[in-house]
Amino acid sequence: MIDSSSSNFDPRRDTECTAIANPAPLPVVIIGAGIGGLAAAADLATSGRPVIVLERATAPGGKLRTVPVANTTIDAGPTVVTMRAVFDDLFAAAGERLDDHLTLLPLAVLARHHWPDGATLDLFASETASATAIGQVFGTRAAQEFRIFCGRSAAIYRTLDASFMQATTPSLLGVTGGAGLAGAASFRHASPFVSLWQALGKCFTDHRLQQLFARYATYSGASPFAAPATLMLIAHAEQRGVWRIAGGMRPLADAIADLAIRHGATFRYATSVDAVVTHNGRASGVRLADGSTIAAAAVIANTDLGAIATGQCGEAAQRAIKPASLRFTRSLSAVTWQVVATVNGFPLSHHNVFFSADYAAEFHDIAQSTLPTDPTIYICAQDRTGAITEPPIDGAERLLILVNAPAQGDRATPDPAAIAALWHRVLTRLRAAGLTLDIQAATTTGPVEFDALFPGSGGALYGRDLAGWRDPFQRPTARTKLPGFYLAGGSAHPGPGLPMAARSGRFAAQAVLADQP
Numbered sequence: 001m002i003d004s005s006s007s008n009f010d011p012r013r014d015t016e017c018t019a020i021a022n023p024a025p026l027p028v029v030i031i032g033a034g035i036g037g038l039a040a041a042a043d044l045a046t047s048g049r050p051v052i053v054l055e056r057a058t059a060p061g062g063k064l065r066t067v068p069v070a071n072t073t074i075d076a077g078p079t080v081v082t083m084r085a086v087f088d089d090l091f092a093a094a095g096e097r098l099d100d101h102l103t104l105l106p107l108a109v110l111a112r113h114h115w116p117d118g119a120t121l122d123l124f125a126s127e128t129a130s131a132t133a134i135g136q137v138f139g140t141r142a143a144q145e146f147r148i149f150c151g152r153s154a155a156i157y158r159t160l161d162a163s164f165m166q167a168t169t170p171s172l173l174g175v176t177g178g179a180g181l182a183g184a185a186s187f188r189h190a191s192p193f194v195s196l197w198q199a200l201g202k203c204f205t206d207h208r209l210q211q212l213f214a215r216y217a218t219y220s221g222a223s224p225f226a227a228p229a230t231l232m233l234i235a236h237a238e239q240r241g242v243w244r245i246a247g248g249m250r251p252l253a254d255a256i257a258d259l260a261i262r263h264g265a266t267f268r269y270a271t272s273v274d275a276v277v278t279h280n281g282r283a284s285g286v287r288l289a290d291g292s293t294i295a296a297a298a299v300i301a302n303t304d305l306g307a308i309a310t311g312q313c314g315e316a317a318q319r320a321i322k323p324a325s326l327r328f329t330r331s332l333s334a335v336t337w338q339v340v341a342t343v344n345g346f347p348l349s350h351h352n353v354f355f356s357a358d359y360a361a362e363f364h365d366i367a368q369s370t371l372p373t374d375p376t377i378y379i380c381a382q383d384r385t386g387a388i389t390e391p392p393i394d395g396a397e398r399l400l401i402l403v404n405a406p407a408q409g410d411r412a413t414p415d416p417a418a419i420a421a422l423w424h425r426v427l428t429r430l431r432a433a434g435l436t437l438d439i440q441a442a443t444t445t446g447p448v449e450f451d452a453l454f455p456g457s458g459g460a461l462y463g464r465d466l467a468g469w470r471d472p473f474q475r476p477t478a479r480t481k482l483p484g485f486y487l488a489g490g491s492a493h494p495g496p497g498l499p500m501a502a503r504s505g506r507f508a509a510q511a512v513l514a515d516q517p
Contacts, residue, residue: 004243010444027052027266029286029296031273032063035498036488037243038256038301039090039505040512045263047513048092052294053182053257053265054286056272061253062489063454063461064304064441064498070441073248074338074398079351079380080107081243081252081497090502092361101255102351103246107386111240111351114433115208122349123212124388128379138206149203149213149232151241156332157236164280165494168507169477197359199229211359215376218404221331221462223363244386252498256435267504276485277303283484296517298484305463305476305491306330307456320482328474331462331496332366333407333447335419337426339399339439343381346435350386352379354433366406370420371414375403377429396440401426409451409459419446463491478508479515486511 028044030037033055045051057065066073081087091098097105110123121137124130127150136142157380164170196217200210216226217235245251257267272289278297279285285295301313309326311318318326354377356362365372383397384390403426405414414422423444430437447459454461464471475493478486488508490496495504 010082016502023422026295026297028300029294030064030300030302030488031276031286032302032489033057033060033253033257033267033269034302035064035253035256036490036505037062037271037300037490038253038260039502040300040509041260041265041505042090042256043506044510044512045260045265046213047509048264049297049333049357049512051265051427052262052296053267054271054273054288054294057266059250059253060267060425064249064253065453066248066250067443067445069398069443070110070340072340072398073250073382074340074400075249075382076336076338076400076445078249078498079244079382079400080239080249081245082241083153083500084241084243086499086502087252087256089458090256090506091259093416094263096259097492098255101258104243104253105246105385107242107244107350108388109349109386110238111352111353112345112347112349113212113353113355115355115482116357116432117213119208121208121212123238125239128346134209138209141208142204142206142490145204145388146209148507150235152203152419153232153234154239155225156341157232157233160230160233161380163499164472165503168276168493168510170493192228194229195225196227196229196231197224199232200224200448208355211355212353214359215353217466218332220466221368221460222466223332225360226465226474228465228466230472231466238239242386248382273313276482277314278316278318280436281483283320283482284344287314287364295486298486298488298512300488300505300512302488302505302508303491304460305487306458306460306488307454308487310361310456311457314374316482317480319487320480322481322485328464328471329458330458330460331465333405333409333424333450333459333461335371335405335414335444335446336401337401337423337442337444339401339437339442340396341440341442342396342438343393343399344378344436344438346433347390348379348381348384348385349390350381352381353377354379354429354435355372362404366404369406369408369413371405371418372403373425374429375422375426377400377426396438399437405445405447405459407458407460409447409449409457411458414446414447419444462496463489478504478511483515 027050030053063077067076131143204210217224217227275287283299356376362372380400450459486508488505492504494500498500
């Protein structure tokens with residue numbers, strides 16, 4: 001309960017209090033300034049609702065964060081924008097244009113891939129260019145298989161876009177029935193009841209292409225050997241466009257926060273919430289870590305579901321989540337190195353992937369809660385443009401290097417010695433590909449650090465694991481069992497990733513506005 005003796009307790013929530021003439025409306029309080037919370041704040045503020053966003057960090061963004069290294073900063077979370085229409089629509093709803101606040105630059109080369117046998121392949125924004133490149137590296141049959149795969153991934157995307165990704169309360173019946181006969185056929189054709197790895201094995205005869213497109217499972221923090229084949233839709237999402245942002249990714253968070261502020265939202269940073277509080281059976285505010293309270297018309301938690309499940313947002317919030325939503329396996333974590341280095345040898349693009357020799361063994365290691373012996377390595381060369389012909393870089397550049405890892409950060413694993421050994425394996429693999437790094441400065445972030453940044457997560461970066469076709473439908477939606485308490489962020493529907501997290505925030509805002517017109 002809210003302590004009425006608190007200096008900032010609002011007596012208007014007490015039914016025994018004498019009415020106040022023309023009281024100012026209570027704000028919607030949003031816990032967390034990640035992308036979901038920011039999107040919710042922008043929509044609610046645009047609608048005229050008072051909004052207070054409380055963020056324990058010192059800046060907005062959540063996982064969209066930067067890390068200082070030497071005399072610069074390196075993006076240490078998402079590195080590009082996909083499905084940019086989600087953000088265009090967010091700004092358009094406020095009567096503004098995204099392009100007036102950010103410069104989004106399309107990538108011509110979506111990613112450069114390298115295998116231990118020496119094969120290198122670029123995927124392009126142009127499907128035709130990608131098919132040509134695949135044909136040159138893997139042969140005519142592979143190029144034909146790729147074109148068929150593109151059609152299949154596009155069909156899955158069309159089927160699930162309106163019926164799942166844009167649905168506030170999705171269901172399997174809604175996906176298969178609401179999409180009509182053609183949509184239901186497309187959903188069945190996606191082989192949702194088999195793993196992505198199995199489905200791709202039927203798409204491609206060359207295991208390297210199977211491995212390439214199976215990697216899309218990790219975009220949702222899942223193993224391709226368990227994740228549903230419907231994740232093939234990610235390939236189509238990328239083919240619709242991938243953009244980097246001039247000045248780095250953090251300006252996206254700043255731009256959305258500023259949008260909300262222009263419409264009246266208030267942000268309080270370095271402010272931790274201890275619990276959601278209730279009155280008369282509904283959420284009525286939050287108690288801060290310093291013991292003070294803020295009364296609210298509604299509360300939106302843009303936090304990791306693990307934090308709510310472990311009671312870190314209070315007992316009322318914990319009880320508000322359906323038990324089925326709280327019983328889940330964590331998604332992948334990662335070990336990342338933020339590096340300033342001079343690069344020699346292998347010609348990096350903006351996005352680069354160095355595949356392991358045995359993908360099954362890599363994910364078996366992770367499933368056994370150990371760091372992979374032979375990891376797949378992702379490198380975002382943040383000063384590279386993703387152009388077909390990269391301009392030369394003189395001197396040191398900024399790199400984000402990432403390897404998938406188990407989410408055991410709350411158990412203090414992996415330990416520093418294991419991470420140091422992993423770094424040695426990473427550098428050895430890169431040298432074998434012809435890439436050498438003259439490192440000037442570097443920092444490391446592993447599951448332990450991610451768990452500290454995002455309490456309750458164990459370092460998991462994507463919420464719940466997608467270990468089968470049911471899991472996407474088992475994420476909690478915006479509304480909870482506690483009236484006035486709502487969810488947003490990558491742990492909630494429709495899931496992780498910048499555009500999906502933004503949609504979750506907009507879903508939460510829609511629910512608040514519908515429930516409290």
